[in-house]
Amino acid sequence: MTSVEEYQVMTGNHAAANACKGARVQVVAAYPITPQSPVVEKISFFIENGELNARMVRVESEQSALTACVAASATGVRVYTATSSHGLLLMYEILCWAAGNRLPIVMNIAMRSVGAPWSVWTDHQDAFTVRDTGWIQMFCEDNQEIYDTNLQAYRIAEDPSVYVPTFVNYDGYILSHTSMLVKLEPQKKIDEFLPPLKHHLNLGDMNVVMGVCPVTTPDIVKREEGTAPGYYEFRYSLQRSIENSIKKVKEVHDLFAEKFGRSYGNGIYKTYRAEDAEMYIFAVGSVASESRLAIDKLREKGVKIGLISLKLFRPFPTKYLRELFKDAKLIVVFDRDIGYGYEGILCYELKSALYQSKNRPFIKGYIVGLGGRDVNAEDLIDGVYRAIDLEKKNEYSEQTEFIGLKLDELDFLQEVVK
Amino acid sequence: MADKVKLYDIPEEEFLLPGNRMCAGCGLSLIYRTALKALGPNTIITVPASCLTVLHGMQGFTSVDKISVLNTPFATVAASASGIEAALEAMGKDDEVTCVAFAGDGGTTDIGIQGLSGAAERRTNFIYACYDNEAYMNTGVQRSGSTPYGSFTTTTPIYGKTEHKKNMPKILEAHDIPYVATSCASYPLDIYAKFKRAKEIKGTKYIHILSPCPPGWGFSTKDTIKMGKLAVETGFWPLYEIENGKFSLSTPSKRLLDPAKRKPIEEYLSTQKRFNRLSNEDIEEYKRYINQSWEYIKSKNLTTQLL
Amino acid sequence: MVDQKVYEIILASIQKPVVGEAGKTGSWSRFKPKIDLDKCSVVKMNKDVCHFCWLYCPEPIISRTIPPKINYEYCKGCGICAEVCPPKAIKMVEESEL
Structure with a gap:
């Protein structure tokens, strides 16, 4: 039985921030942009208040925000960022880099139109523009869905059969700044649903030496020491993983529904x-x-x-x-x-x-x-x-x-x- | 200040492997080989698009041993280091692991300056090393913000560059970080000492190393050491450290406070093809430029002595 | 089966250190350094007193031993060692003269 007391009134941005807290993200790097800013403000508050044990990198641009997330993720921790519109487009290069490196980053896009002319209001141009960068992309319709989808996104992205970064999108203002009832789940229950990150890249493990994301050639390379795939094989692998992830998206959605009692259609x-x-x-x-x-x-x-x-x-x-x-x-x-x-x-x-x-x-x-x-x-x-x-x-x-x-x-x- | 280092203080252990992709006589190769010995195995290096990416090898194989490396797009090396450092802090490993960003002059003075300035302002605990071969060498010798006056590049093909190089160490000095140093490929002991010192300091450390480039500058591969030495001995490239605001000239540059001790700049300029169309006025401009930069050094030196 | 391959490719993005990543770089130049052991300081004094060739070599292909040994398989023949050798004990010679 749920009681009214378990619900809180909050904006979509704060629902996203609460999901990060629930997911125990370890590094957050973000740059302010309307209408995403309150996400980062809230996470900063959680961190400074001691509610979330994470490092916040208050970078000087969105390009640096996502780069810091890429590097932190490759070092072996769970990361988060959020942005909108021009910020997302400034990240474009690194979006491709994150996907190519198979990093399970979760990002919220508080969707906003793209200039010129300037407009801070919602449309879906920014999110759709980045559809070919190699990320999983999901859309939300209410604040509870933002919270729930963010939690699911980590579990999907971090699955070894996936290892693909994931966008969770919601409309600027219409959700980002509108207050609704959101049920926040107990930490213990979230921890059961979302185990700590196990990553294929772990630069921070000094027992293993890794060179990550080198230059590739059009063909495979064969040496006595082994065979290395070429650019083409890496791209194939990314495409297959994204295609196959649909099973995981559904599976994680169903698991979530079973555990928390909330579902969103069939997850697709x-x-x-x-x-x-x-x-x-x-x-x-x-x-x-x-x-x-x-x-x-x-x-x-x-x-x-x-x-x-x-x-x-x-x-x-x-x-x-x-x-x-x-x-x-x-x-x-x-x-x-x-x-x-x-x-x-x-x-x-x-x-x-x-x-x-x-x-x-x-x-x-x-x-x-x-x-x-x-x-x-x-x-x-x-x-x-x-x-x-x-x-x-x-x-x-x-x-x-x-x-x-x-x-x-x-x-x-x-x-x-x- | 960096400790005095003797040749036999430098470890025999190698981190750069033979048979790598660097050109014969590459200044960067010598810089990197020496710097890695100072940094040691508990190091994560992040590298933007540059000759150093090439050194790190193609596809599944690398010429760098025992050290983890993360490649990152051109503009982003300092942000990449910020991410690594934040993750190391989150893992509680920031004291045992050294985080290093290693970039060329284009990746530092031009496309990467915003990220670097941001990382320095945030007091990110990392070493930023810029190897400065004074142009975009990896893409075929195009002009960079660090290309010196009068130098011919493939994008300044007729008149040569009409501006002096950007003084990057001075920009980093203005960020009030705990350690700024300059060095040069021709002085491996100096490189080793400065990386060792930087490793001991917490906060943002910046080391800018001049890296003679035989194909890009137009000199014989055997003369790499000679070119770097001339850059220093003519006073064009002063070697110094600024630790917590305290300025000190490094040994090879110390005596050059006296202009009479500096070799004539012609000796440096006349031995490289990139400068082969300099006029007498250009050479006079160089003399003025060197004198002016040493006036600044003198004032820094004096202030430090008064401290 | 395909999924396993997909996963292996992800892991294969990580580089392995190898000697000769660019091949046998010794083939890049027909000139090679030759050490005249009668002139070499460390040999003459049988002591670690110089090893400039080891210090300044951009490749790690000269050993800090007595006498210093050159790995000709990978020496690119830049000639720096011959330039920096204080007693001028190193000469660049045609490969056939080694």
Whole structure:
């Protein structure tokens, strides 16, 4: 039985910080950026207050933040960092380095739009931009989910069958600065779920000498002393590990559900009113949350629609989605991001995943809420109706459609043209 | 201050293995070989993209024995050392293990300066060693912030560099760290002594070592030692230490406080192809530059004597 | 089976120290140092009194012994030892003259 006293009211950022404390991270390196900053502030407080026995490296840039995490992880300790937007992009080089070195780093992305022009508000451009760096990537919809997913992320990333760094993403402000009830688990129970790190890299063990991450060549190297894989084999290994990690993601989610009594769909995606659905909304994070309201209203009107809120974005769960959508007529994808010059990133990833399906559903993508523009259920419903119409006529629009644009209200444009 | 070291004080034990990828007569090779002897086996070194990455060998095999190494992207060596040190502290091993960042002049004076400044400001307990071959040698001799005036590089191909080199030790001195030293490949005893001393001190230690580069500077491989000695003896590259603010000239440079004791700078400049189109005005500029840098050293020396 | 390979590749990112990582670097130059033992200080005095060749060698290929021994398999033939030898006991010669 849970009682109300076990819950605390906290923001998404503080839920993330509490998860780090629960995971007993040993080194944290981070640089402030809106809207991530309160995570680092809270962890600093935990450390200075003696609640968390960790070293905080208060670095001078995000590039240094992730580098310090890479080095600390390679030395053999559990590490954490968090960032947003431009900070994440400044880390880009080291994101690749962390993945290539197979370091089980966990990072929160408090998602935010990317300039120019400046915007501190949420969209998913930053997180989607780093999808090809070799990290596992998961999205959250509420603060409890942030806390729980962070704990799971360590167990997934540190599994010897995985050894892949992991992002846990949540919307800036919408979760990062919004207070919700979060249940914090007792330390003993977390320790049972998350054993201390056992790492393949352990520079700090002076009984073993290691040269880590050398220059590689296009081919393997054979010598009397042994054979060394080339760059190509390392890349193969990373790809296979990420592909295979989907089993571990699910397994860890199920273990967590069993131990703590909370689950998030099947750990890969969450569904809402999808049992008898003929059509679906497909989205992540804040857009998925808003879609729930839209679905309730559409259901009232008799539209048989359900939500698939994708939790695991990398590895992309192609097999699961093919099975899930095997009888679907229509999928409406709302992207809070753009693959510029193409369309919404989530939309084209889904299209690609379903291309080999026997029954290929009609997929209609929209761009919504860039730079924190409000995404409301009415706009989403409007999008769904238009998609239904297009599906009936089997019409594809050549141009990307934006929902919630206010071009009509921009009178000054007339002045400029004059 | 570093202790006086005699040749037979230096251990016979080698950490650099024969048959490595360094060019014949490489100054860095000699610096690294000597520095590793001073650092000893309980050391973790982190290395950014540089000739030193190449020395550490390809793929699964390395020419460095008994010492753990972490390679890291170009701009990040000081942050990498910060991470290693934080982890060692978390493991309770920071007293027994020495953490070292070893980078070239590009990785230090240019792309790596922000990380280095940050690590020094945070009082990170590590040794930062910069081997200075005065250009981006590993990518084919491009101009760096540490390239000296008038030097031809592949990105200053016609006029030569029009600015003097960045005085990195002075920048680190301004960070008020406990140990700043300069050294040169041609003085292995000096290198050994300074790494030994740096290892004993807690906090950020910075050692900047001039590293003559036969292909990059344009001289014969046999003359590496001679080039470094000329750099010192002409007064172009003074060897000194600053420990807790106390400045001391190292033996090879001590007598050069007297300008008459300095060899003419022409002896240094005329023996390297990179300087082969210097005009008389350029040489005069060099003389002015050397005098000016020694005025600073004199004032440092004087202040220390008054302390 | 594949998974095991994947895991082994992760572990194989760690380097092993080897002699001759770049191959037999002795083949890089046809000139090699030759020590004239009649002139070499440590040999003449039978005492550790010099060993500049050992100190200044950028490669660890000269031993600090009496007499100093040169590992020709890996000597790159830079000629530094001949330059720094105080009694000028080392000469760079064609490999065939060794």
